[in-house]
Amino acid sequence: MFRIVRKEVLQPSVILYEIEAPLIAKKAQPGQFIILRVDENGERIPITIHDYDSIKGTVTIIVQTIGATTLKLSMLNEGDCLHNFVGPLGKATETEGRKKVAVVGGGVGCAIAYPVLKKFHDDGAEVHAIIGFRSKDLLILEDKFKAASNHLVVCTDDGSYGRKGLVTEALKELIDAGHQYDEVFAIGPMVMMKFVSLTTQPYGIPTTVSMSPIMIDGTGMCGGCRLSVGGETKFACVDGPDFDGHKVDWNIAVKRNQMYAEFEKHKYEEVCNLLNKEVR
Amino acid sequence: MPNMSLKKNPMPSQEPDIRNKNFQEVALGYTAEQAMDEAQRCLNCKHKPCITGCPVMVNIPDFIAEVAKGNFEEAYQIIAATSALPAVCGRVCPQESQCEKYCVRGIKGEPVGIGRLERFVADWHNSNNKELPEKPVSNGHKVAVVGSGPAGLTCAGDLARLGYDVTVFEALHLAGGVLVYGIPEFRLPKAIVQKEVDGLKALGVTIATDTVIGRTISIDELQEEYGFEAVFIGSGAGLPMFMDIPGINYRGVYSANEFLTRINLMKAYLPESDTPIQHPKTVAVVGGGNVAMDAARCAKRLGAAVYIVYRRGMEELPARKEEVEHAEEEGIIFKTLHNPVEIFADENDDVNKVRCIRMELGEPDASGRRRPIEIPGSEFDIDVDCVIMALGTSPNPLIKDTTKGIQFNRKGGIVVNEDGLTSRDGVYAGGDAVTGAATVILAMGAGKTAAKAIDEAIRAKA
Numbered sequence: 001m002f003r004i005v006r007k008e009v010l011q012p013s014v015i016l017y018e019i020e021a022p023l024i025a026k027k028a029q030p031g032q033f034i035i036l037r038v039d040e041n042g043e044r045i046p047i048t049i050h051d052y053d054s055i056k057g058t059v060t061i062i063v064q065t066i067g068a069t070t071l072k073l074s075m076l077n078e079g080d081c082l083h084n085f086v087g088p089l090g091k092a093t094e095t096e097g098r099k100k101v102a103v104v105g106g107g108v109g110c111a112i113a114y115p116v117l118k119k120f121h122d123d124g125a126e127v128h129a130i131i132g133f134r135s136k137d138l139l140i141l142e143d144k145f146k147a148a149s150n151h152l153v154v155c156t157d158d159g160s161y162g163r164k165g166l167v168t169e170a171l172k173e174l175i176d177a178g179h180q181y182d183e184v185f186a187i188g189p190m191v192m193m194k195f196v197s198l199t200t201q202p203y204g205i206p207t208t209v210s211m212s213p214i215m216i217d218g219t220g221m222c223g224g225c226r227l228s229v230g231g232e233t234k235f236a237c238v239d240g241p242d243f244d245g246h247k248v249d250w251n252i253a254v255k256r257n258q259m260y261a262e263f264e265k266h267k268y269e270e271v272c273n274l275l276n277k278e279v280r
Numbered sequence: 281m282p283n284m285s286l287k288k289n290p291m292p293s294q295e296p297d298i299r300n301k302n303f304q305e306v307a308l309g310y311t312a313e314q315a316m317d318e319a320q321r322c323l324n325c326k327h328k329p330c331i332t333g334c335p336v337m338v339n340i341p342d343f344i345a346e347v348a349k350g351n352f353e354e355a356y357q358i359i360a361a362t363s364a365l366p367a368v369c370g371r372v373c374p375q376e377s378q379c380e381k382y383c384v385r386g387i388k389g390e391p392v393g394i395g396r397l398e399r400f401v402a403d404w405h406n407s408n409n410k411e412l413p414e415k416p417v418s419n420g421h422k423v424a425v426v427g428s429g430p431a432g433l434t435c436a437g438d439l440a441r442l443g444y445d446v447t448v449f450e451a452l453h454l455a456g457g458v459l460v461y462g463i464p465e466f467r468l469p470k471a472i473v474q475k476e477v478d479g480l481k482a483l484g485v486t487i488a489t490d491t492v493i494g495r496t497i498s499i500d501e502l503q504e505e506y507g508f509e510a511v512f513i514g515s516g517a518g519l520p521m522f523m524d525i526p527g528i529n530y531r532g533v534y535s536a537n538e539f540l541t542r543i544n545l546m547k548a549y550l551p552e553s554d555t556p557i558q559h560p561k562t563v564a565v566v567g568g569g570n571v572a573m574d575a576a577r578c579a580k581r582l583g584a585a586v587y588i589v590y591r592r593g594m595e596e597l598p599a600r601k602e603e604v605e606h607a608e609e610e611g612i613i614f615k616t617l618h619n620p621v622e623i624f625a626d627e628n629d630d631v632n633k634v635r636c637i638r639m640e641l642g643e644p645d646a647s648g649r650r651r652p653i654e655i656p657g658s659e660f661d662i663d664v665d666c667v668i669m670a671l672g673t674s675p676n677p678l679i680k681d682t683t684k685g686i687q688f689n690r691k692g693g694i695v696v697n698e699d700g701l702t703s704r705d706g707v708y709a710g711g712d713a714v715t716g717a718a719t720v721i722l723a724m725g726a727g728k729t730a731a732k733a734i735d736e737a738i739r740a741k742a
Contacts, residue, residue: 216541216555217452217461221676226529
């Protein structure tokens, strides 16, 4: 069993969980993910690692409450246990040898962008961070990004905080202002990563994206997480999760990720009803 | 006086039109009377050809002789002396190409129903003898087993019985490997697998689920930090293969592994499960092996009309004969001598048809089977909303990418000698990780061979 040692509500729908998992904490590296299952009937879902502490033996994830599984997760408190927590899975992000990079994070994807950004920074690169949220009430980790980057731009879709607009606009401005990036690293919703890739393509800037497709085992067995990358079939769990954003077939990736949207909506409502009954 | 009937006692089964709508076990098993009657068909011949057909050399005529006398527990002990998973093997072994293939009674008429008898004996034992095995005295030596499928469970069981302190590492949340994620409930009830796993635990085996060797713990650490004197890798086959045709990533195209895992491991067919699965109207399952039959029969149980699309003929289907018969009885439509060439989808990328081409058989190829050849211009479309690829797997790269000193073959399988020893000292391997996708019993045989070699190697050092 994997105990939650700290639960911190960062925003009403964005929650940090620090989980006791000493073996994973010892091995985890930026860019890797875990798979968790909340309870006996639970779905296995992949979540990218936000932080890890090999001395305390804990792994931290930040999860937005958006569906049945994440809602069930949000009902757990410090001291409660997750049924399953396995990892670290996938390959670590390559951060060495870069002189200047831009890290683009979208929404709860910023939770994952942060350790990658920090690694670039610790490895000696000049780091620009562009983080975007729908609105101010979803903003997370601003101070941490500020501390680990040389330049930070915060965007909100509705202008309720920072600059109004999309991360791609801010990125394009920085590039047009003459900043020469060795690499752009994007983590967030698939649509955002797609448009970051489209933004950098004309400039020929190598762009890495961290993919989070639907997955079951996370070890290469099911093939559910497959992507078309440069015309080849790749498995996000063992070949990734990082891929060349210019080579990913985004249209199919986005649609595959929504394959169970209707089921998920149904399940979410079911769990809502169930929890309301129990809570009230 | 032997029973000279030319036919096996038929297996009592759920009616096809009832069972194709539920996930309960299809075959119901012999009664004691049927088992004793079937056992009397065995001639107990001196040269025992059946045993040579068994990868783990079960003493078949002896156990059958006990069944004939009604000594079912004695029969069980004879099987258990060489087979770690009798209740599993009795259900999933391809007997027609193993023990029963060599049965003298098969020359004229049907062979003795060895598989059915094994199943009866194992089930009788499981329901009449609730005592778990006793933990043997420890010999103080530690062995790690990677993967809890048939190879790993067999290796672990054999070593535990010899007093080894065995830990089995499993990546998933449940032990059993392909026995839980792959083979459906209606063919192998999960309670039977659990019972086997519980038996190993009673022998002192530790099962560490949620542990991915190569990621959570490396092979190096197992040997150097954790102090395991030997490691057995039975990590299974791994990455599912997809056809290289247009449309393979549309929504509604599954690997059989994914489709079966959602159903068998995650129980996506039960309303209380949070795991989604498509409930297709019409499915094309591509492939002709046991996995294809399992996927097809699962899809049928979700309410779909199901085609099996296979590029060779009925005669060449690699699946167990019984699975093919069961699938046909349940209403699966076989499109043999057909091969998909393209998958189409609607504006949402949801699959709506598969284009197939007719095939004919040419000269035998390297595998000895007649090579399928496309008939030009014979393409036609089948309306389907789901395509399941059951084409086999290629070895998982995880251990290869994270472990030094282990040699792999061109196809990515682990290279081992006749004892199952890899090119790395103290590291053994067996099952699909070595051979590529094969059968449960072959994996068990490999686990058994390695257990013996590990025991000998450790004793030689001591």
